[in-house]
Amino acid sequence: MSTTENIQSVADIARPKPLLIRHAPYFIAAAIVVFLAASMRFDGYILNILMQATTFAIAVFGLSVVLGLCGQINLAQAAFFGFGAYAVGLGTTDYQLNYWLCLFGGCAMALAAGALLGLSTLRLGGHYLAMVTISFQQIITLIMINAIWLTKGPDGVSKIGRPSIFMSSQAYLAFCVAVLAIVGYLVWHLPDTRLGRAMRAVRDNELAAGVAGIDVFRTKIYAFAICALLGGLGGGLFAGGFAYISPDQFSFAESIVFLTMSLLGGVASPIGSAIGTGLLILIPEWLRFLKSVPGLYLAIYGLSVILIIRFMPDGIWGWVSMAYDRLRPPKKVMPSTAPLVLKPAATGDEMVLRVSSLSKHFGGLKAVDEVDIAVHRGSVHALIGPNGSGKTTTLNVLSGLYEATSGKVMLDGTDVTTMPPHLRTAAGLGRTFQNIRLFRSMTALENVIIGAERPGNTLIGKGDHAALTERALAALTFVGLGSRANELISSFSYGHQRLIEIARALAGNPTLLLLDEPAAGLNSSEKIELHELLKRIAAQGLTILIIDHDMTLVSEAAQHITVLNFGRRIADGESMAVLRHPDVVSAYLGTA
Numbered sequence: 001m002s003t004t005e006n007i008q009s010v011a012d013i014a015r016p017k018p019l020l021i022r023h024a025p026y027f028i029a030a031a032i033v034v035f036l037a038a039s040m041r042f043d044g045y046i047l048n049i050l051m052q053a054t055t056f057a058i059a060v061f062g063l064s065v066v067l068g069l070c071g072q073i074n075l076a077q078a079a080f081f082g083f084g085a086y087a088v089g090l091g092t093t094d095y096q097l098n099y100w101l102c103l104f105g106g107c108a109m110a111l112a113a114g115a116l117l118g119l120s121t122l123r124l125g126g127h128y129l130a131m132v133t134i135s136f137q138q139i140i141t142l143i144m145i146n147a148i149w150l151t152k153g154p155d156g157v158s159k160i161g162r163p164s165i166f167m168s169s170q171a172y173l174a175f176c177v178a179v180l181a182i183v184g185y186l187v188w189h190l191p192d193t194r195l196g197r198a199m200r201a202v203r204d205n206e207l208a209a210g211v212a213g214i215d216v217f218r219t220k221i222y223a224f225a226i227c228a229l230l231g232g233l234g235g236g237l238f239a240g241g242f243a244y245i246s247p248d249q250f251s252f253a254e255s256i257v258f259l260t261m262s263l264l265g266g267v268a269s270p271i272g273s274a275i276g277t278g279l280l281i282l283i284p285e286w287l288r289f290l291k292s293v294p295g296l297y298l299a300i301y302g303l304s305v306i307l308i309i310r311f312m313p314d315g316i317w318g319w320v321s322m323a324y325d326r327l328r329p330p331k332k333v334m335p336s337t338a339p340l341v342l343k344p345a346a347t348g349d350e351m352v353l354r355v356s357s358l359s360k361h362f363g364g365l366k367a368v369d370e371v372d373i374a375v376h377r378g379s380v381h382a383l384i385g386p387n388g389s390g391k392t393t394t395l396n397v398l399s400g401l402y403e404a405t406s407g408k409v410m411l412d413g414t415d416v417t418t419m420p421p422h423l424r425t426a427a428g429l430g431r432t433f434q435n436i437r438l439f440r441s442m443t444a445l446e447n448v449i450i451g452a453e454r455p456g457n458t459l460i461g462k463g464d465h466a467a468l469t470e471r472a473l474a475a476l477t478f479v480g481l482g483s484r485a486n487e488l489i490s491s492f493s494y495g496h497q498r499l500i501e502i503a504r505a506l507a508g509n510p511t512l513l514l515l516d517e518p519a520a521g522l523n524s525s526e527k528i529e530l531h532e533l534l535k536r537i538a539a540q541g542l543t544i545l546i547i548d549h550d551m552t553l554v555s556e557a558a559q560h561i562t563v564l565n566f567g568r569r570i571a572d573g574e575s576m577a578v579l580r581h582p583d584v585v586s587a588y589l590g591t592a
């Protein structure tokens, strides 16, 4: 086996061939399918099935964005589908408006409704979000049925118009297939964009996403709005395709059908969504011959769906791509030759971090109590204390994961006390976690690229793919894992995952790096490597605030130590003096 075949250079990864060339086979295949849709003679029945599959698939692509990419549930996709359908239906009949205007209006209404619903509900998670989307769906269904003056009620809307250039059903189907191909391409490519990476990061680990500089709430709203937009687009095309719509086509049951389609095919990819949509539309047709036996058809239909989801939890496409990945292990990467440059911002204040009278109370428990910390620019500063003394809570308040009960946090001259995590990261904060928080569905490289994308990172030029990849590879090489950049997080040991977290923070070129127990769980040789790494980071002038229980590491790495006990600061100063301080000795020996 040739070794060069299995090794990618930095240039291969950072500067791949232009997208249009790489994806030319997709566009050629799409053009052939559109041509076939336009030229093959289908009978009315087949045409209807194809029209339904095509327009439904566009709506299901929306679920692949909101649920597959961003991990947020939407049980109201049929309502958004209805927005598009009714806009085209009513617009082209009652109001005699141009089809394109109606389609655009329907998409815009669905987008606005999705964004508004997201704005009001996405701070909720899990079950609550599901409940709110169900309620929204029910409200829209009730309006469709009861607001007869507007929607024509249960009678529905008929004689819906189409654009004059696609007046024949065949031409209209070809148009819908072309739209499907374009939307499919955009959704397929979305995970590799900044927004798509942010969505995946939010899905994998919201806390880490915020701390990496991602505006979690906004990302969820974008995902929800895109999902709603695609629902509206699918619905608008559907209305033109069938020329008749009625409220039962946009009910809660249809939202469940959309969801099942995406889960069945594989929600993580538009290919899966397309497969799921096709299957759920075709299975009932294939089982049609069973309709003479009452109930049998539904039982077999239900059983097939349950079996597929039971044995392929990631959907059909998820199963296929996993099998493919197992057959084709990721390529090794030639470590970056470009050194990792750290140029932490410097506004001139001698102290990078000034924490004054910081408190964090949990009910009656004063986890952090009136603590002052000042971290010198370019120093390694340790925050130590016995278990439960408030160290991690302090770091969580500093990085915005917890709101301070009182006190002030100044980062490089900026008051960040009330800022959310992503804005503190933009202001120059980087951190790692005591319990490692990586984005587990991504490769090491993708994790570190998200770090490199930190808003405010001045070392990534225009922030294009090449600059981000080069920076991320340099950071991974810096921690010794450059050659394994293409591997998924699950293939790394615990110690290496810690290093990837550090690389993710370093790639963002922070002004202050917070390390929460980086040596926890490492063996002795890994601890020595970590110590060497800390020395190399400190040598570049980056300011570090580190929590650790390993006193050898702390005393060798830190010039300055602050000690907490029961949430209060009991000592602060030059390392050796602090470690000999009688209060510190007694706190550690338990005689205080």
Ligand SMILES: Nc1ncnc2c1ncn2[C@@H]1O[C@H](COP(=O)(O)OP(=O)(O)OP(=O)(O)O)[C@@H](O)[C@H]1O
Pocket (backbone or CB within 6 Å): 362, 365, 367, 385, 386, 387, 388, 389, 390, 391, 392, 393, 394, 434
């Ligand atoms: N979210 C929370 N809700 C309630 N109490 C909390 C919460 N987080 C921490 N605490 C409490 O605050 C105190 C300080 O905990 P913290 O994790 O900050 O200590 P620590 O010094 O980091 O400990 P360790 O070294 O074991 O990690 C503990 O009593 C802990 O139980």
